[in-house]
Amino acid sequence: MSSQNPSAAEKILKGDKLSIARAITAVESARPEGAALLKEIFPKTGKALVVGITGAPGAGKSTLVDRLAAFYRAQGERVGIIAVDPSSPFTGGAILGDRIRMQSMSMDPGIFIRSMAARGNLGGLARATVDAVAILDAGGYNKVIVETVGVGQDEVDIVKTADVTVVVLVPGMGDDIQAIKAGIMEIGDVFAINKADREGVLRTERELETLLSISDRPDGWTPPIIKTVAIEDRGLDSLAEAIQSYANYISSHKNELDSRRASVAEHRIIEMLRDRLLRIALNKSVGKDELRRMAGAVAARSRDPYSIVDEIIERLGI
Amino acid sequence: MSSQNPSAAEKILKGDKLSIARAITAVESARPEGAALLKEIFPKTGKALVVGITGAPGAGKSTLVDRLAAFYRAQGERVGIIAVDPSSPFTGGAILGDRIRMQSMSMDPGIFIRSMAARGNLGGLARATVDAVAILDAGGYNKVIVETVGVGQDEVDIVKTADVTVVVLVPGMGDDIQAIKAGIMEIGDVFAINKADREGVLRTERELETLLSISDRPDGWTPPIIKTVAIEDRGLDSLAEAIQSYANYISSHKNELDSRRASVAEHRIIEMLRDRLLRIALNKSVGKDELRRMAGAVAARSRDPYSIVDEIIERLGI
Numbered sequence: 001m002s003s004q005n006p007s008a009a010e011k012i013l014k015g016d017k018l019s020i021a022r023a024i025t026a027v028e029s030a031r032p033e034g035a036a037l038l039k040e041i042f043p044k045t046g047k048a049l050v051v052g053i054t055g056a057p058g059a060g061k062s063t064l065v066d067r068l069a070a071f072y073r074a075q076g077e078r079v080g081i082i083a084v085d086p087s088s089p090f091t092g093g094a095i096l097g098d099r100i101r102m103q104s105m106s107m108d109p110g111i112f113i114r115s116m117a118a119r120g121n122l123g124g125l126a127r128a129t130v131d132a133v134a135i136l137d138a139g140g141y142n143k144v145i146v147e148t149v150g151v152g153q154d155e156v157d158i159v160k161t162a163d164v165t166v167v168v169l170v171p172g173m174g175d176d177i178q179a180i181k182a183g184i185m186e187i188g189d190v191f192a193i194n195k196a197d198r199e200g201v202l203r204t205e206r207e208l209e210t211l212l213s214i215s216d217r218p219d220g221w222t223p224p225i226i227k228t229v230a231i232e233d234r235g236l237d238s239l240a241e242a243i244q245s246y247a248n249y250i251s252s253h254k255n256e257l258d259s260r261r262a263s264v265a266e267h268r269i270i271e272m273l274r275d276r277l278l279r280i281a282l283n284k285s286v287g288k289d290e291l292r293r294m295a296g297a298v299a300a301r302s303r304d305p306y307s308i309v310d311e312i313i314e315r316l317g318i
Numbered sequence: 319m320s321s322q323n324p325s326a327a328e329k330i331l332k333g334d335k336l337s338i339a340r341a342i343t344a345v346e347s348a349r350p351e352g353a354a355l356l357k358e359i360f361p362k363t364g365k366a367l368v369v370g371i372t373g374a375p376g377a378g379k380s381t382l383v384d385r386l387a388a389f390y391r392a393q394g395e396r397v398g399i400i401a402v403d404p405s406s407p408f409t410g411g412a413i414l415g416d417r418i419r420m421q422s423m424s425m426d427p428g429i430f431i432r433s434m435a436a437r438g439n440l441g442g443l444a445r446a447t448v449d450a451v452a453i454l455d456a457g458g459y460n461k462v463i464v465e466t467v468g469v470g471q472d473e474v475d476i477v478k479t480a481d482v483t484v485v486v487l488v489p490g491m492g493d494d495i496q497a498i499k500a501g502i503m504e505i506g507d508v509f510a511i512n513k514a515d516r517e518g519v520l521r522t523e524r525e526l527e528t529l530l531s532i533s534d535r536p537d538g539w540t541p542p543i544i545k546t547v548a549i550e551d552r553g554l555d556s557l558a559e560a561i562q563s564y565a566n567y568i569s570s571h572k573n574e575l576d577s578r579r580a581s582v583a584e585h586r587i588i589e590m591l592r593d594r595l596l597r598i599a600l601n602k603s604v605g606k607d608e609l610r611r612m613a614g615a616v617a618a619r620s621r622d623p624y625s626i627v628d629e630i631i632e633r634l635g636i
Contacts, residue, residue: 035624042622258617265623266613270596272627277595278588280636295584299576304360305583306353309590316636318598 008033009040015078015140017112024114027131030275038131041138048080048137048144049247052162054187059168060194064230064239065147071236072143073110080136080144081113084129084158112141126157127271133161157271159187161264164246166190166239169208172200188223189246192239196227219256221249285315326351327358333396333458335430342432345449348593356449359456366398366455366462367565370480372505377486378512382548382557383465389554390461391428398454398462399431402447402476430459444475445589451479475589477505479582482564484508484557487526490518506541507564510557514545537574539567603633 011019026034053068055061062083069079116129129146136144148158159165167188191212193204208225215223224242228235250257282291297303329337344352371386373379380401387397434447447464454462466476477483485506509530511522526543533541542560546553568575600609615621 039622039624042624043619046619258614261617262610262613265616266609269609269613269616269623269626269630270600272623273599273630274592274596276627276631277599278592280631281591281595282588284636291584291587292580295580295587296576298583298587299579301361301364304357305587305590306357306360308587309594312587312591313594313598318595318602318634318636 007040009037009138012037012041012135012139013044017109020112020135020139021114023135024116024132027135028116028128030128030279034131038134042134045134045137048133048142049243050133050137050144050146050161050163051243052146052148052159052165053168054148054159054165055168055192055194059170060230061147061168064168064192064194064228065145067230067233067236068239069111069143069145070233071240073108077143078110078141079112080133080139080141081111082129082132082136082144082146083113083115084117084125084146084148112136112139126161127268127275129158130161130268130271157267161268163250164189164243166192166243168192168194169204170195171198171204189221190239190242191223191225192228192235193225194228194230196235197229197232201227219250219253219260221246281312281316285312325358327355327456330355330359330453330457331362335427338430338453338457339432341453342434342450345453346434346446348446348597352449356452360452363452363455366451366460367561368451368455368462368464368479368481369561370464370466370477370483371486372466372477372483373486373510373512377488378548379465379486382486382510382512382546383463385548385551385554386557387429387461387463388551389558391426395461396428396459397430398451398457398459399429400447400450400454400462400464401431401433402443402464402466430454430457444479445586445593447476448479448586448589475585479586481568482507482561484510484561486510486512487522488513489516489522507539508557508560509541509543510546510553511543512546512548514553515547515550519545537568537571537578539564599630599634603630 006014008019008023012023023034023037026037028034051068053061053065065081065083069081072079114132116125116132133144133146146158146162165187167190169191171193191208193201193208205225205227212223212225217223224245226235226239226242228239230236250260282288286294294303294308298305298308324332326337326341330341341352341355344355346352369386371379371383383399383401387399390397432450434443434450451462451464464476464480483505485508487509489511509526511519511526523543523545530541530543535541542563544553544557544560546557548554568578600606604612612621612626616623616626
């Protein structure tokens with residue numbers, strides 16, 4: 001704790017990029033020092049505005065995120081970006097794209113961009129993302145943008161942890177807008193119709209308005225619809241303004257804000273618990289080799305997986 | 319066990335639809351009788367050919383699945399269909415669609431169609447889907463089709479448990495085919511280009527061929543590309559044939575088959591374990607009300623989630 005040898009947490013709180021990057025790697029790999037660090041920095045978090053940006057593949061989310069980040073930068077904000085890549089075959093070349101984005105943005109000390117990927121079968125992407133947001137928040141990034149491809153439960157779960165969620169659509173989804181189910185009403189606090197110079201923008205807008213008019217949000221908010229052409233930097237100011245209005249609105253509705261934050265926290269505790277319990281079981285109750293043998297027995301149908309799980313749990317003595 | 323009062327398991331093994339439906343509901347709700355039932359029927363499973371069908375939203379998967387099912391029916395097969403709905407806003411009107419599909423198909427005693435949705439925050443969709451497949455398998459459905467929207471880690475995980483996986487594309491994905499990352503090579507055993515009467519089919523086919531030519535599958539299989547127009551029943555015979563060829567191929571490569579099955583079984587054990595451990599912790603270590611209070615404290619930042627998880631685990635004594 002001496003000033004000559006600042007701890008990792010102290011360096012993060014000073015905004016040291018390398019320490020931030022290392023801490024994110026630690027939480028991504030679920031290493032114990034990551035958890036220790038997060039306990040230390042957690043009380044210093046909660047200052048950033050966390051913006052979740054999601055939408056169907058091809059909606060131009062990455063460009064929108066980059067331009068929004070540039071807009072925030074021009075206003076003197078420090079911006080953290082977490083691009084969540086669920087390693088799905090249909091989600092776009094996030095990894096390659098991010099490398100290019102990282103090259104062009106990494107020169108700016110006020111921007112931190114990181115892509116997070118699902119690793120292996122032990123899950124934990126949602127938990128790792130929330131932890132990374134906390135690290136950036138503690139590191140003084142006052143706008144943190146979490147970008148997901150927005151399809152699949154994992155992505156929806158991730159985006160639900162943001163303070164403000166932007167759902168990105170494109171014109172000409174045509175009949176597909178029918179596909180947007182009631183669920184979207186709870187998720188989108190702001191809707192962006194990107195590529196709004198394309199044909200069909202009015203129809204998409206009208207259909208979306210109709211959908212939103214029948215929504216019944218518990219917080220009483222009516223999500224604004226913003227038209228953007230991200231690639232030409234059009235509409236970014238209105239988008240930033242709409243994001244801020246929801247943030248202001250929800251701050252002035254204390255009950256709704258508390259209940260949103262509590263439900264995010266509950267979800268987070270559950271996700272962390274799930275991860276930790278599995279990890280403990282795989283350490284204490286069944287080793288890698290034994291698990292592989294058990295799996296072989298199930299594959300050969302000489303044992304059933306249900307009794308194997310019973311056995312592993314019994315050994316844990318819980 | 320008397321013949322006058324057959325058990326639920328016996329009824330399932332006789333193919334009784336009502337008992338099958340009830341058993342799926344039991345595993346979906348993670349009720350204990352579901353697990354007991356599965357232990358009983360598990361040794362009788364492994365006879366069905368499980369076909370996973372996945373692809374980007376709008377690729378026409380549901381129609382393809384329905385027509386493939388009709389094709390199998392015409393050959394005298396019994397067909398089970400599980401449509402996985404991850405409750406994502408972007409995945410199409412699966413629930414409404416299924417109701418319509420169920421009405422038209424439910425008259426046929428040789429077809430069982432069921433949609434499975436993610437419920438609440440406790441996850442378990444992948445586990446419940448695999449359990450439902452086992453129930454249909456035990457119930458004598460010799461073709462079981464699992465349909466997912468194919469975006470997001472959950473869906474990829476689900477589809478990986480199939481014997482044969484079909485990835486559905488549509489022409490005119492244009493540059494988006496770039497978006498199909500290397501990951502798809504491991505997932506698709508057969509590729510269907512649906513809506514193959516549309517412009518751009520040759521380009522899509524050529525791009526896909528290029529992608530497949532650089533793939534290096536551990537089983538040495540070259541995935542065939544089948545063109546279909548599902549809505550006009552075109553190409554379904556070729557698709558069924560391609561599915562069967564992969565099933566035959568992998569059966570004759572015992573090492574690869576064993577290793578695929580063992581890795582599916584391992585994944586399954588891990589998923590079940592994760593579910594069960596969380597459930598036990600939420601029953602024994604922390605009640606609903608206390609969890610809510612803890613979440614409130616985290617939201618107010620008077621406590622951090624990491625020490626809360628430590629505390630819950632400590633109470634479990636593991």
